[in-house]
Amino acid sequence: MSGITATALVKEYPGGVRGVDEVDVEIADGEFFALLGPSGCGKTTLLRSIAGLESITEGTLDIGGRDVTNAEPGERGVAMVFQDYALFPHMDVGDNIAYPLRIKKVGRTERRATASTVADGLSLQGLIERRPAQLSGGQQQRVALARAVATRPEVLLLDEPLSNLDARLRLEARTFLKELQRDLGVTTVFVTHDQAEALALADRIAVMKQGKLQQIGTPREIFQRPNNTFVAGFIGSVPMNLLDTVTTAGGITIGDTTLPLPPGTEGLVPEGREVTWGIRPEYLRWSAEPVEGAIPAEVTVVENLGASVLILVHAGEHKFQVAVPEEHEPAVGDHGWVLPQQAKALLFDRETTQRIG
Numbered sequence: 001m002s003g004i005t006a007t008a009l010v011k012e013y014p015g016g017v018r019g020v021d022e023v024d025v026e027i028a029d030g031e032f033f034a035l036l037g038p039s040g041c042g043k044t045t046l047l048r049s050i051a052g053l054e055s056i057t058e059g060t061l062d063i064g065g066r067d068v069t070n071a072e073p074g075e076r077g078v079a080m081v082f083q084d085y086a087l088f089p090h091m092d093v094g095d096n097i098a099y100p101l102r103i104k105k106v107g108r109t110e111r112r113a114t115a116s117t118v119a120d121g122l123s124l125q126g127l128i129e130r131r132p133a134q135l136s137g138g139q140q141q142r143v144a145l146a147r148a149v150a151t152r153p154e155v156l157l158l159d160e161p162l163s164n165l166d167a168r169l170r171l172e173a174r175t176f177l178k179e180l181q182r183d184l185g186v187t188t189v190f191v192t193h194d195q196a197e198a199l200a201l202a203d204r205i206a207v208m209k210q211g212k213l214q215q216i217g218t219p220r221e222i223f224q225r226p227n228n229t230f231v232a233g234f235i236g237s238v239p240m241n242l243l244d245t246v247t248t249a250g251g252i253t254i255g256d257t258t259l260p261l262p263p264g265t266e267g268l269v270p271e272g273r274e275v276t277w278g279i280r281p282e283y284l285r286w287s288a289e290p291v292e293g294a295i296p297a298e299v300t301v302v303e304n305l306g307a308s309v310l311i312l313v314h315a316g317e318h319k320f321q322v323a324v325p326e327e328h329e330p331a332v333g334d335h336g337w338v339l340p341q342q343a344k345a346l347l348f349d350r351e352t353t354q355r356i357g
Contacts, residue, residue, distance in 0.1 A: 002064045002077065002154035002187045003029040004050060010058035011045050019045035021211035022059070027189065027204075029064075032181050034202035035191045038234070042211035043191045044159055050189060051080050051157050064154055077154035081161045085144040087132040093119065094128040097146045104151075118146045122180070138169045142176075149184065156181070158190045162197065174200055195235050199223065207231050224344075229353040232278050232346070238310060240280050241320035244350060247273045252347075255315025257295045262345040264357035269347065275356070276348040281310060281323040283344035286330060287337045294337035299330045313338060 004027040011020040020042045027033045035043035048054040050061065052073035061069045068076045079100070087096050095102075097118055098111035106114075119128050122142045132140055141161055148156060162170045162177075178201055181188045192198055198205050199219040207214045207222065207230075215227040226232040232240040245252045247269050251260040254277060261269065262277075269275060287294060300319070301312035309329045311322050315338070322338055330336060347356045 003027055003031075003062075004155065004187065004189070005062040006046075006050070006059065007061075008059040009046070009049065009056060009061060011042075011049050011054055012057040018042075018211045019054075020049060023211075023213055025206060025213065025216065027187060029187055030185045032178070032188045032190065032201060032203045034198040034205045035189065035208060036193070036195060036198040036205050036234075037208035037214075038193060040210075041208040043193075043208050045211075046208070047080075047157055047159055047189060047191045050076075050155070051078050052076050053080075078157055079148035079151050079153035079155070080157040080159065081144045081148050083160045083163055085132075085140050085161075085164075087140060087143060087147075089132050092129045092131055093124060093135070093143050096132070096143055097150050100147060100151045114150055115146070118150045119143075122146045122149075136169075137165050138173060141165065141173060145177075145180065149180075153186065156184075156186045156188045158188065160191055160193070162192075163194075170197075177201060196237055199235070207234065225355070226278075226346070227355055229276055229278070229348050232348070232355075236280060238281050238321060238323065240278050240346075241284075242348070243277045243318050243320060245275060245277055245318075247271055247275055252277055255295045255297065255318055257293075257315075259293070259295075259340065259345075260342060262347045262357070263343055265347045268356055274350040276350050276353075278346040278348060279320075279340050279344060281321040283341040284320075284322040285339045285341075286311065286313075286322050286324045286328060287339060288328075288330070288334070289337070291337050291339050294339040297336060297338050299332055299334045299336070302329065302332055304329075 006023055006025045009020055009023045012018050035046060037043050045054060049056055056069055063076055094112055094115045097115035101111045116128060124142055162173050165173055204218055205222050206216045209230055215231050222235055229242055249271055250258045295315045297313035297315040299311050299313055303310040307326055309324050311324055313322060349356055
């Protein structure tokens with residue numbers, strides 16, 4: 001078993017700055033777990049604390065049922081892949097992969113055999129004698145992964161390993177990573193600021209902000225039921241529309257239209273309460289013809305996304321985005337109606353930013 005449990009974990013730097021602030025998280029054995037958030041949110045600090053590269057100020061850390069709060073990195077059964085891959089330029093691929101085994105005093109013949117086997121498994125056949133400078137970015141990434149996998153770690157830690165790849169190669173590497181983790185069955189913690197990567201790869205995601213956990217859940221839970229406006233705006237290839245409004249006797253007003261309260265919030269908000277209405281652009285439909293319950297709006301910006309277009313519309317004092325199929329693309333200046341999927345709408349308290357209901 002190689003699950004990870006962090007209890008009230010704190011990493012504090014001189015001056016009282018907390019990179020990680022009382023984090024409680026349980027990662028199951030064999031789980032692909034993503035730490036997601038903007039730069040400076042504490043996700044890499046938490047990963048390095050798990051690896052033993054950062055000392056823990058307060059709290060405890062267990063790996064596989066063992067308390068490793070104060071254990072040395074080599075005693076934790078973890079392997080880490082860094083953002084810049086950290087390959088030795090003077091060593092060939094085989095020696096780079098086998099280096100951790102060399103540190104463990106494994107014989108050269110066995111080291112090279114293991115390196116060759118792991119390299120073949122990661123489609124590095126024929127590259128075993130090349131130096132890192134002779135490899136592409138994707139090949140270097142696989143060498144770094146092979147080096148980590150060669151030690152058969154209990155836990156695999158990945159610090160934004162795809163960020164140095166171009167867009168096309170990143171998509172290929174994403175699929176490769178998912179298959180590799182599934183085949184190995186190793187507990188994996190993956191740090192990224194790219195929410196698309198987290199949604200595509202992870203079994204569960206922890207969203208962080210300023211050292212604190214904002215929400216832990218499956219990709220679907222995080223996408224559809226964000227805990228607060230920060231998570232709502234951070235998750236999604238296009239951010240959720242978050243419109244400030246005030247509750248009325250009939251619900252809420254967007255533009256010149258009164259909409260009913262989102263499901264599950266009825267009776268929870270009194271009339272006159274300042275709230276934020278949230279809905280994703282994908283859950284709004286654009287119509288050139290009047291539709292009952294729709295919001296009259298004018299198109300001000302059109303962005304081509306290929307198979308769809310993203311339009312920015314104005315409705316009274318509110319402006320928001322709508323995802324539209326390419327065959328129904330409107331032009332700038334067009335007037336139409338926006339129909340929300342009421343079941344997908346959310347309501348947040350404007351003061352606390354927390355989701356209501």
